[in-house]
Amino acid sequence: MKHSSNIILLTVLIALSSVAQDVLAQSREEFDAYAKRQREEFAKYKDERQAEFNRYREQYNREFAKYLRQAWKQVNPEEKVAPPPQPKPFVPKPVIDDDVKPLPVVPKQMPILEIVKPKTVPPAPKPIVIERPKEDRSQKQIRLESFYGNDFTLRCSEVVKVSVADNSQSSIAEAWEKVATAELDPLVYDCQQAREEYNFCDWMYYLFVKEVAHVATQTAEGSNEETLLIGYILAQSGVDFRFARNEGRLLLALPFDTQIYKYCYFSVGGKNYYVVEKDVQTACYLMDRSFSKEASVLTLRISSPMNIGYSGDGSKVLASKKYPEMRVELAGNKWLMEFYHSYPRMDWIEYSLAPMSGGNTESIVDAFRPLIADKSEQEAVNMILNFVQTAFTYGYDDEIWGGDRPFFADETLYYPYSDCEDRSILFAHLVRKLTAQDVVLLHYPNHLATAVRFSTDLPGDYVMVDGQKYLVCDPTGYKPIGNAYDKFKSVQAKVIKI
Numbered sequence: 001m002k003h004s005s006n007i008i009l010l011t012v013l014i015a016l017s018s019v020a021q022d023v024l025a026q027s028r029e030e031f032d033a034y035a036k037r038q039r040e041e042f043a044k045y046k047d048e049r050q051a052e053f054n055r056y057r058e059q060y061n062r063e064f065a066k067y068l069r070q071a072w073k074q075v076n077p078e079e080k081v082a083p084p085p086q087p088k089p090f091v092p093k094p095v096i097d098d099d100v101k102p103l104p105v106v107p108k109q110m111p112i113l114e115i116v117k118p119k120t121v122p123p124a125p126k127p128i129v130i131e132r133p134k135e136d137r138s139q140k141q142i143r144l145e146s147f148y149g150n151d152f153t154l155r156c157s158e159v160v161k162v163s164v165a166d167n168s169q170s171s172i173a174e175a176w177e178k179v180a181t182a183e184l185d186p187l188v189y190d191c192q193q194a195r196e197e198y199n200f201c202d203w204m205y206y207l208f209v210k211e212v213a214h215v216a217t218q219t220a221e222g223s224n225e226e227t228l229l230i231g232y233i234l235a236q237s238g239v240d241f242r243f244a245r246n247e248g249r250l251l252l253a254l255p256f257d258t259q260i261y262k263y264c265y266f267s268v269g270g271k272n273y274y275v276v277e278k279d280v281q282t283a284c285y286l287m288d289r290s291f292s293k294e295a296s297v298l299t300l301r302i303s304s305p306m307n308i309g310y311s312g313d314g315s316k317v318l319a320s321k322k323y324p325e326m327r328v329e330l331a332g333n334k335w336l337m338e339f340y341h342s343y344p345r346m347d348w349i350e351y352s353l354a355p356m357s358g359g360n361t362e363s364i365v366d367a368f369r370p371l372i373a374d375k376s377e378q379e380a381v382n383m384i385l386n387f388v389q390t391a392f393t394y395g396y397d398d399e400i401w402g403g404d405r406p407f408f409a410d411e412t413l414y415y416p417y418s419d420c421e422d423r424s425i426l427f428a429h430l431v432r433k434l435t436a437q438d439v440v441l442l443h444y445p446n447h448l449a450t451a452v453r454f455s456t457d458l459p460g461d462y463v464m465v466d467g468q469k470y471l472v473c474d475p476t477g478y479k480p481i482g483n484a485y486d487k488f489k490s491v492q493a494k495v496i497k498i
Contacts, residue, residue: 053292053294057130060235060291061235064176064235066173068173069170072286075285076282078264080263080264082261082262083261084347084348107460109462110462110484110489111492112463112494113495115495116494116496116497117497118498119258127237128236129189130188130192133186136155140155141153144208146309147208147211148309149308150309154186154190154194155186157184159179159181159183160187160217162175162228163175163225164225164228167224169245176232179228179229180232187233188233188236188237191208191209191212191233192237194208195208197307198306199306199307201303203300203344206298207339207342209237212229212233213226213229213233222277224250227243227250228250231252235295238295239298240254240291240298242266244284244285244287245284246282246283251280253266253274254274255297255298256272257297259346260276260346261345263344264279264281276344300344300346302354306339308333311333311335313331313334314331315329315330318330319387320386320391321386321390323387326371326387327367328367330414331363332414333357337411340411345406348448349496351408352428352496353498354409356410356429356433361433364430365434368430369434377435377454378454381431381435381481382480384430384434384435385427385473385480388423388427388475389423389475390478393416395417406421408425409429413426420449424448427439427473437452437454439453439498440463440470440495440496442463442496443493444493444494449476450472450475451471451495452471453465453469458482459482460481460482460483461489463493472484
């Protein structure tokens with residue numbers, strides 16, 4: 001009888017398992033079908049946007065020149081937004097003996113102020129590219145030498161030689177009409193091809209166009225002629241912007257998809273347009289119109305590594321003090337560091353989401369992954385944590401950079417000094433890359449730390465995020481996971497999901 005009952009129970013379990021598999025399979029099929037529809041709809045939208053832009057580009061240029069002649073709106077720039085308070089130096093004294101076991105901790109749920117989730121950035125449409133122009137061997141060429149380590153040769157017509165000296169509406173409009181011809185299509189097309197071939201992010205593309213305009217116009221850096229050509233190329237690439245006039249200067253104001261700091265801006269139609277090249281202190285005349293309805297804001301989030309040239313800048317060895325086998329040799333790239341240094345100041349979350357360069361990622365994965373392969377989650381994270389805590393020297397941003405300067409993960413690996421936000425961003429990168437565990441940033445009024453979610457219930461200080469337990473890990477201090485510093489245990493943290 002007992003044997004018969006077991007058979008019945010086994011049969012029921014098999015049946016339930018089969019049903020569950022059918023449900024999972026059905027759910028997977030539904031998800032795949034949904035994902036396919038989304039991809040198809042996005043591709044359709046992209047194609048329609050591209051086709052409409054190509055169809056009406058000539059009309060857009062005519063209308064834009066007409067609006068340039070009309071009255072511009074006098075506006076005062078909004079005040080610069082100050083970045084989040086700079087964390088005060090917090091450098092705990094190192095432990096005397098790394099082998100001393102930490103005392104058992106009484107688990108404490110630490111208070112949180114709010115949970116900040118990353119802004120959802122939909123997949124960016126493929127950049128608008130104008131139709132391939134006919135070959136014209138009579139056109140002259142310009143050359144960009146060593147733009148972040150790469151050389152470029154582009155076709156360029158003499159129509160770029162315009163004058164906007166008096167900065168009047170009529171002279172700006174006339175200059176726009178002169179450059180808005182098919183003669184300049186090869187230059188625009190070559191810029192767009194470089195963008196695609198080298199996987200430029202939006203900020204890199206802006207810097208590239210700026211350098212192209214400087215070389216093409218052969219004028220002083222920041223001249224009105226250079227600014228006009230930058231605006232023209234960006235417009236033909238489907239990028240939104242606004243022209244502004246101020247004290248004889250033609251300004252370019254750019255919209256970004258995230259908050260940036262330390263720049264004056266104009267608020268138009270729910271968007272903030274930042275002047276990133278020149279300081280604006282007085283009222284301006286602003287053109288209150290986009291080039292086209294298809295124009296896109298600039299996305300500052302870096303989604304994939306770019307094809308930046310390589311300039312060997314020596315190598316360095318980084319190693320954990322407690323786990324000396326956690327050792328890696330990394331080669332520096334001067335061009336990559338110069339590019340990161342040009343980036344506008346953003347929120348910490350954006351630095352956390354940017355990928356590390358392919359070279360550093362490969363070196364770290366090759367060196368560390370075999371060492372933690374057979375370790376528990378707790379052991380692996382502790383090894384990564386101690387590496388970040390002890391392989392770097394703490395440095396004060398005020399003394400080194402003259403103010404707060406968050407690092408991308410590659411920068412922390414490159415520069416000899418780093419502070420709490422730099423280490424937290426790097427630690428979050430390494431944990432996600434090496435263990436695939438979830439990490440959040442903990443922003444205190446004067447400090448930045450991290451917390452990690454484990455699949456098992458481990459003791460230690462923690463925060464609760466969306467019903468999940470995250471153990472505190474402080475990359476600035478010297479304590480293992482689950483050990484928060486007393487001065488922060490009762491302070492409400494802003495939890496930043498990444």
